[in-house]
Each structure stands twice: as structure tokens, then as C-alpha cells.
Amino acid sequence: MALPKITRRWVLPSLDGPSSLKLESIELVPPGPNQIVVKIPLPLPYVPLSDGAGVVAAVGERVKNLRPGDKVFSVFKPAWRSGRQRREFGVSNLAGSDVQGILSEYVMLDEEYWTPVPRNLTFVEASTLTVAGVTAWNALYGLSDHQLRPGQSVLTEGTGGAMKTVKSDGLVTIVGFIAGLAEQQPSIVDMFFSMATFRSVHCGSLEHYSQMIAAIEQHDIKPHVDRIFGFEDVPAAYKYMSEQNFIGKICISVE
Numbered sequence: 384m385a386l387p388k389i390t391r392r393w394v395l396p397s398l399d400g401p402s403s404l405k406l407e408s409i410e411l412v413p414p415g416p417n418q419i420v421v422k423i424p425l426p427l428p429y430v431p432l433s434d435g436a437g438v439v440a441a442v443g444e445r446v447k448n449l450r451p452g453d454k455v456f457s458v459f460k461p462a463w464r465s466g467r468q469r470r471e472f473g474v475s476n477l478a479g480s481d482v483q484g485i486l487s488e489y490v491m492l493d494e495e496y497w498t499p500v501p502r503n504l505t506f507v508e509a510s511t512l513t514v515a516g517v518t519a520w521n522a523l524y525g526l527s528d529h530q531l532r533p534g535q536s537v538l539t540e541g542t543g544g545a546m547k548t549v550k551s552d553g554l555v556t557i558v559g560f561i562a563g564l565a566e567q568q569p570s571i572v573d574m575f576f577s578m579a580t581f582r583s584v585h586c587g588s589l590e591h592y593s594q595m596i597a598a599i600e601q602h603d604i605k606p607h608v609d610r611i612f613g614f615e616d617v618p619a620a621y622k623y624m625s626e627q628n629f630i631g632k633i634c635i636s637v638e
Contacts, residue, residue, distance in 0.1 A: 384440045384451050386411055386420060392487030393617050401621030411489055416445040419497065421455060421490045423637040432484040433459055433477040434513035436506040439497075446494045454500040456509040457485060458592060459517070461495035465590040477513070486617065488637050498592055501599045504606075511606040511632040512595065517587035520595040525587065529580055607631035 390411040397403045414420050422440035436456035439449050449455065459477050463469075476482065477496055485492075500509040523531040531537065574581065587595070598604065609629040612620035614637045624633050 384422070386413070386441055386489070390487060390489040391614075401618055401625070404618050404621070406615070406617075411491075414441055414443040414446075414491055416443045417493050418443045418491055419446055419449055419494050421485075421492075421497065423485075423488055423490065432486055433457060434510050434515075435485040435490070436500055436510040437490070440489065442494075449494055449497060454506070454509075455497040456500050456506075457492075457513045458496050458498050458589065459514050459586045461493075461589065463586075463588040465588050468585065468588070486635070488614075498589075498596070501596050503600055503603050507608055507611070507634050508606045510634060511608065512592075512599075514586055515632065516606065517591050517595055518584055520598070521587035521591050522584045524594065525584065525591065526580070526582070608634055610634070611636050 388411060389408050391406060391408050393404050393406055395403055396405055411420070419439050420441040421435075421437040423435060423437040434457060436454070439451050439453045439455060441451060442449060457477055460468075461477075477484065477492075482492070482496075500506065501512075523537070607630065609631040610623065611634045612623070614635060617635060620633055620635055623629065
């Protein structure tokens with residue numbers, strides 16, 4: 384696949400929020416030895432910044448596992464391969480301080496930032512897995528000795544898109560706070576004597592990605608997409624997200 388000389392991407396020239404987003408054209412150079420270039424397909428959509436899916440357009444000479452034409456989606460923490468998360472794994476986060484995001488027609492990153500798209504998903508569906516998908520998997524199955532089992536209950540704080548994605552024969556119980564929260568809240572001592580297990584969850588490891596992909600293919604799981612915006616309408620997509628009136632994922636179609 385021949386590469387164009389120029390590609391477009393959205394950038395933040397300042398920290399003033401989505402209103403400062405600017406569309407710019409840049410030169411597209413050949414990939415480095417360990418890099419691959421991914422063409423975000425037209426008119427298929429993807430989620431901006433760290434989440435995206437596309438087709439490998441070109442590869443560097445030392446790329447081992449991916450070839451032009453392969454369908455891939457992005458990996459958020461490639462340094463976290465397995466086991467418990469450590470602080471140093473966050474240094475190379477996709478769309479972090481050291482690595483550019485992927486709100487672009489073509490994206491050039493090391494091979495480790497990409498993994499094959501599940502066979503049963505479209506590009507738009509696969510683009511939703513980079514952070515939200517693997518974080519949910521890690522939350523449910525990340526502790527080998529405390530994995531969720533059929534018949535158990537899951538509490539989702541704030542709900543968000545989780546209500547829409549509950550299996551049709553699942554049971555949902557809504558607990559509301561019509562009069563607001565009580566002044567007396569559980570203390571650290573209460574949590575200590577409850578003998579509960581507490582842990583933070585932030586994305587997932589490469590091992591979690593592999594497990595998630597296998598489960599998605601085996602059970603034909605389909606992520607829910609709320610709305611798709613055009614590539615020229617990125618600021619509108621951010622505005623729609625800020626209104627917090629959606630269920631599922633918001634995607635960007637590269638045009």
C-alpha cells in the first residue's frame with residue numbers, strides 16, 4: 384500500500400479544552416525499523432485520541448508480527464505485559480506525555496501499540512476496546528483468585544453506558560439518592576472490618592487484552608456505539624461528550 388506524502392491530524396495547540404482543537408496537515412515519513420503505519424479506514428469510524436482501529440498500511444524492517452493489510456486496534460499500555468500494574472508501565476501510555484495520540488488519518492507507532500481486531504467485530508466496534516473494554520475486563524477478571532462468577536452481582540458507580548450493555552436476561556437493580564447522600568458515610572474502619580477486597584483498576588495488560596479478545600470472539604460480544612461524528616466535526620464530538628447524555632461510545636469517522 385503506497386503512503387501519501389501528507390496526512391491530517393487534530394492537535395491541541397493550548398490547554399484551553401476542546402474549543403482549541405485545530406486540524407493540521409503534516410508530512411508522512413516512512414516508518415522506523417520497529418514502527419508500523421496504520422491507515423484509519425474510510426469511512427469507518429474510530430474513537431479519538433488513544434482508541435482506534437484500522438488497517439496496517441506499511442511496516443518497518445524489524446516488525447515481526449504485523450503485515451500490511453492486517454486489521455488492528457490500539458493498545459493503551461504496551462509496557463504492561465502481565466501481572467500486577469507498576470508505576471513505570473504508565474510512562475509509555477498511548478496519547479500520554481511521551482506518545483502522540485491517534486486522531487489522524489495515518490498513525491505511526493511502534494508495533495507493540497497494536498493488536499489484532501477480534502474476528503467478529505467491525506473497525507468501529509473494535510475501536511472501543513482500547514481503554515474501556517480492557518478496563519472492564521480487568522475489573523471483572525483481573526484478580527486470579529477473585530474472578531467474577533455467574534450469579535454474582537456487580538455494582539457500577541455512576542452507571543454510564545453499563546446499563547445498556549447488560550445482557551438481556553441479566554438483572555438490574557437501581558439504587559438512587561433522591562434526597563442526596565447522607566452526611567454520615569462509611570469510614571476506613573468500616574471498610575477494614577468488612578473484610579472486603581479493594582483495588583484500583585486502570586486499563587489492562589497485554590495478557591488482559593488477549594483474554595478479552597478470546598472472550599469477545601467466543602461469545603460474540605458487541606460493544607455499544609452511541610453516535611458517530613465526521614472527521615471535520617471533532618469539536619462537536621467533544622461537546623456532545625461533555626453534555627454527558629449518551630450511552631456507550633462516541634466515535635469519529637475519518638473522511
